Amino acid sequence: MRHDLEFRSIPGMVRASAGRFGEAEALADLDDGRRWSFTEVAAEMVRTARAMIALGVRPGDRVALWGPNCPEWIFTALGIQAAGGVLVPLNTRFKAEEAGYILRKSGARTVFTVTGFLGTDYLGMLPDGVRGVVMRGEVEEGVLGREEFLALGEGVEEGAVHRLIDGIGPEDVSDIMFTSGTTGSPKGVVLGHGQSLRAFGWLSGVFTFTPGDRYLIIPPFFHTFGYKAGWMACLMQGVTALPQETFDVDQVLERIAREKVSILLGPPTLFEDLMRHPRRAEYDLSSLRATVPSATTVPAELVRRLGSELGFEVVLTAYGLTESTSLVTSSRAGDDVEDIVNSVGVPADGLEVVVASPDGVALPPGEEGEVLVRGYTVMRGYWEDPEETAKAIDADGWLHTGDVGRFNERGFLSIVDRKKDMFICGGFNAYPAEIEKLLGTHPAVADVAVIGMPDERMGEVAAAFVVRSGALTEKELVAWARERIANFKVPRRVEFVDALPRNASMKVEKGKLRALLAE
CATH class of the missing domain: 2.30.38.10 (Luciferase; Domain 3)
Incomplete structure (x- = not known):
C-alpha cells in the first residue's frame, strides 16, 4: 500500500485514522492518566491548528518544538503541520548556543516548549526575537501557556483547518530534521509528507505493527525513530502510543507489565539495562512481542538474547x-x-x-x-x-x-x-568535528581532536586529545564543555598532548589516537 498516495499528508493520515480506528485507544499520558481515542487525537490536531492559524502561522512557516516525549508534543506537531507549517524539532539536551544556531538557520520565530523538565529553563535559553509558548507545565505571568494558546483559535472555524489539510500534498515539506555533520555545524535535512508516510507506512508493516498493539515510545520525539517510526507509525497502523518522558528502568518495567506493552524499540543500552535489572523476574513482560534495537551495529548476542531472555517473538x-x-x-x-x-x-x-x-x-x-x-x-x-x-x-x-x-x-x-568519525553515545549520534569546534573556542585550547571511546553502558563516549596554550585541567575543561553542549557530547576523558599526530596533508591521524588510547 502506498500510504503517501492514500493519505497525502501526515495530518491527512490522522484524519483518516479517526475514521478507520474511531474510539480505539490511540494515545495515553502515563504520568497523569489521560487517554485519547483516534477520534479525539484528530480533534486535538484540528483544535491546535486553529490556534496556530490565530497565532499567525502560515503555510511554509518554520515552527520549532523543544520538549520531551509527551502527548502535547504530538498535538503541537500535528497542529503545526495541519496549519501548513514546517516542524523543526530540537534536541532536549541542547544548550542555548546549539538551539540558537538551529533557530537562526531555520528561521523559526516561535518555539513550543515545556517548563519543569529536569530543571532545564528552555524559555530562558531562547534568543532575542524568538517567541516561546509553553505547551506543558506551569506558566509564569506574561508567557503564553497551552490553554491560553488554544483559546486563541476559538475564532477560527474548523473548516479553515480542513481546507488547509486538503491543500497539503505529498511533495510539501513536513519537517526539517537538524543533524550534526562532520563540518561541525548542524545541517537541516528537508523531508516531505509523502516520503515520510510511504517510508514508515512500509517499515511499520515490516516491523509487524498491528491494530491493538501497544508501543511504549522511549526514543525521543525530536529524532525520527521516536517521531516517525514512533507515534506517527502508531497513528497510521492503529497502535496505541505510550510516550515515555525519560528512561527509568524501574518505571519502564512497571509500565510494560501494567500497560501490556507489545512493541518496544530503542538503543542497545535500553535492553541491556532491562536484562540486567535485579528484579526483572518480578514483572510480567509476557506481552512483549516486537522489537528493533536501533544502532548502526548491534551485537549479535544481544539480538539473540532479546528473544531468549525478554521473550520477543519478532526481533529485526x-x-x-x-x-x-x-x-x-x-x-x-x-x-x-x-x-x-x-x-x-x-x-x-x-x-x-x-x-x-x-x-x-x-x-x-x-x-x-x-x-x-x-x-x-x-x-x-x-x-x-x-x-x-x-x-x-x-x-x-x-x-x-x-x-x-x-x-x-x-x-x-x-x-x-561508521559514518566517517561519528560515534553513537547512548543511542545519540555524536560527531567529533562538532565537539572539536566547541572545545577549540576555549582560551586555553590550542589544538584538539576527539574520537569515540568504548564504554560498557553507553556504547561509546567522547575522548578528547588537547594541546594546551595555557593552564587547564581535565576537570575544568569538562565542566566548561558541560555548560555549552549536550551531555552526550561532553568528553568523558581528556588527554593532554604536546602535539596531535598529522599526515602530510596536515589531517589528524585519528587511528594513531585510537592506538594511543588503547595503550
Missing part, C-alpha cells in the same frame, strides 16, 4: 540515516536468524542500494565500499545549503552515506564502519 534489524528519511534497509520477519543478527537487512522496497568503490563503481558481494542509496526516501537537500547538498547527493541522485558496508551473496547488507 534496520539501517537508515536522517538524510534518507532514516530508511535504507531492513530485515523482515521470517528471515534466517543469522542474517538478522549479522546484517541490517536488505534494501527497502522502492529503493536502490549499492556498495560502491571510491570512483562510484558498484562492487560485488563480499567487497567493502561506501553505501549509496537512491529513491524516494532521499532528502530534498539541506536547508539553504546547496553546497553541502551537492556533496551529499550526486548528479545521478545517489545519496552518499559515508558508511562503509558490504553485501553478502543473498543481498543482506552489513555496516562495517
Whole structure:
C-alpha cells in the first residue's frame, strides 16, 4: 500500500485514522492518566491548528518544538503541520548556543516548549526575537501557556483547518530534521509528507505493527525513530502510543507489565539495562512481542538474547540515516536468524542500494565500499545549503552515506564502519568535528581532536586529545564543555598532548589516537 498516495499528508493520515480506528485507544499520558481515542487525537490536531492559524502561522512557516516525549508534543506537531507549517524539532539536551544556531538557520520565530523538565529553563535559553509558548507545565505571568494558546483559535472555524489539510500534498515539506555533520555545524535535512508516510507506512508493516498493539515510545520525539517510526507509525497502523518522558528502568518495567506493552524499540543500552535489572523476574513482560534495537551495529548476542531472555517473538534489524528519511534497509520477519543478527537487512522496497568503490563503481558481494542509496526516501537537500547538498547527493541522485558496508551473496547488507568519525553515545549520534569546534573556542585550547571511546553502558563516549596554550585541567575543561553542549557530547576523558599526530596533508591521524588510547 502506498500510504503517501492514500493519505497525502501526515495530518491527512490522522484524519483518516479517526475514521478507520474511531474510539480505539490511540494515545495515553502515563504520568497523569489521560487517554485519547483516534477520534479525539484528530480533534486535538484540528483544535491546535486553529490556534496556530490565530497565532499567525502560515503555510511554509518554520515552527520549532523543544520538549520531551509527551502527548502535547504530538498535538503541537500535528497542529503545526495541519496549519501548513514546517516542524523543526530540537534536541532536549541542547544548550542555548546549539538551539540558537538551529533557530537562526531555520528561521523559526516561535518555539513550543515545556517548563519543569529536569530543571532545564528552555524559555530562558531562547534568543532575542524568538517567541516561546509553553505547551506543558506551569506558566509564569506574561508567557503564553497551552490553554491560553488554544483559546486563541476559538475564532477560527474548523473548516479553515480542513481546507488547509486538503491543500497539503505529498511533495510539501513536513519537517526539517537538524543533524550534526562532520563540518561541525548542524545541517537541516528537508523531508516531505509523502516520503515520510510511504517510508514508515512500509517499515511499520515490516516491523509487524498491528491494530491493538501497544508501543511504549522511549526514543525521543525530536529524532525520527521516536517521531516517525514512533507515534506517527502508531497513528497510521492503529497502535496505541505510550510516550515515555525519560528512561527509568524501574518505571519502564512497571509500565510494560501494567500497560501490556507489545512493541518496544530503542538503543542497545535500553535492553541491556532491562536484562540486567535485579528484579526483572518480578514483572510480567509476557506481552512483549516486537522489537528493533536501533544502532548502526548491534551485537549479535544481544539480538539473540532479546528473544531468549525478554521473550520477543519478532526481533529485526534496520539501517537508515536522517538524510534518507532514516530508511535504507531492513530485515523482515521470517528471515534466517543469522542474517538478522549479522546484517541490517536488505534494501527497502522502492529503493536502490549499492556498495560502491571510491570512483562510484558498484562492487560485488563480499567487497567493502561506501553505501549509496537512491529513491524516494532521499532528502530534498539541506536547508539553504546547496553546497553541502551537492556533496551529499550526486548528479545521478545517489545519496552518499559515508558508511562503509558490504553485501553478502543473498543481498543482506552489513555496516562495517561508521559514518566517517561519528560515534553513537547512548543511542545519540555524536560527531567529533562538532565537539572539536566547541572545545577549540576555549582560551586555553590550542589544538584538539576527539574520537569515540568504548564504554560498557553507553556504547561509546567522547575522548578528547588537547594541546594546551595555557593552564587547564581535565576537570575544568569538562565542566566548561558541560555548560555549552549536550551531555552526550561532553568528553568523558581528556588527554593532554604536546602535539596531535598529522599526515602530510596536515589531517589528524585519528587511528594513531585510537592506538594511543588503547595503550
